[in-house]
Amino acid sequence: MRQVERGLQAALFFSRWLFAPFLVGLFFCLILLLYRFFADFYAVASTLATLTWHDLIVAVLNLVDVSLTANLVLIVIFSGYENFIRKIEREDNTAWPQGLTNVDFGALKQKLLGSIAIIAAVDALAWYLDLEKITDTTKLAWAIGFPLMFVASLVMLAISDRLGRHDNKSE
Numbered sequence: 437m438r439q440v441e442r443g444l445q446a447a448l449f450f451s452r453w454l455f456a457p458f459l460v461g462l463f464f465c466l467i468l469l470l471y472r473f474f475a476d477f478y479a480v481a482s483t484l485a486t487l488t489w490h491d492l493i494v495a496v497l498n499l500v501d502v503s504l505t506a507n508l509v510l511i512v513i514f515s516g517y518e519n520f521i522r523k524i525e526r527e528d529n530t531a532w533p534q535g536l537t538n539v540d541f542g543a544l545k546q547k548l549l550g551s552i553a554i555i556a557a558v559d560a561l562a563w564y565l566d567l568e569k570i571t572d573t574t575k576l577a578w579a580i581g582f583p584l585m586f587v588a589s590l591v592m593l594a595i596s597d598r599l600g601r602h603d604n605k606s607e
Contacts, residue, residue, distance in 0.1 A: 452520050459521075462513050469506045473499060490565050497562045501555055508551040515544045546597070549590040556583035 480487070480495040487495065518524050524532075563579040 455516065455520050459513050459516055462509050462516075466506055466509055466513075469502055469509065473502045473506070476502065494562045494565050497558050497565075501558050504551060504555045504558065508548065508555070511544070511547050511551070519544075545593055546590065549586055549593060553583050553586035553590055556586055559583075 476495070476499055480492070480499070484492070514524070560579045560583050563576060
């Protein structure tokens with residue numbers, strides 16, 4: 437019976453490599469985001485002479501959105517690799533930023549929610565700058581409420597993580 441248990445544990449342990457193709461797919465998503473960034477940049481640069489100040493700011497905010505989304509994907513790639521597949525040895529990669537390779541689940545959740553909140557806030561700012569074009573106030577309410585929901589979730593997550601760490605220290 438012990439042999440069967442060990443075999444099952446080994447199969448489950450090696451099944452983590454089934455996650456690797458998802459990380460490779462996310463890498464290709466980074467390439468797609470890079471293409472989208474430069475395509476949007478080219479569109480803004482080619483129409484720069486005809487853009488109003490507000491249109492330029494909204495276009496730049498959209499570029500910021502794409503770069504923040506790429507940052508989010510990068511965090512998920514590195515965290516997923518280190519948490520599920522194999523620990524990244526800091527000694528072998530001393531030039532790598534520590535925040536890129538040292539992300540546990542609590543930090544990952546906070547970084548993900550924080551990035552999503554920032555992306556939503558940037559979108560809300562873009563909506564605010566185009567306020568004169570908005571006729572549906574319900575959409576504006578959602579554009580404002582959505583980032584606030586993520587900020588509230590982030591605060592609750594930070595509090596629960598802190599309480600969890602405090603409870604673990606007292607045991």
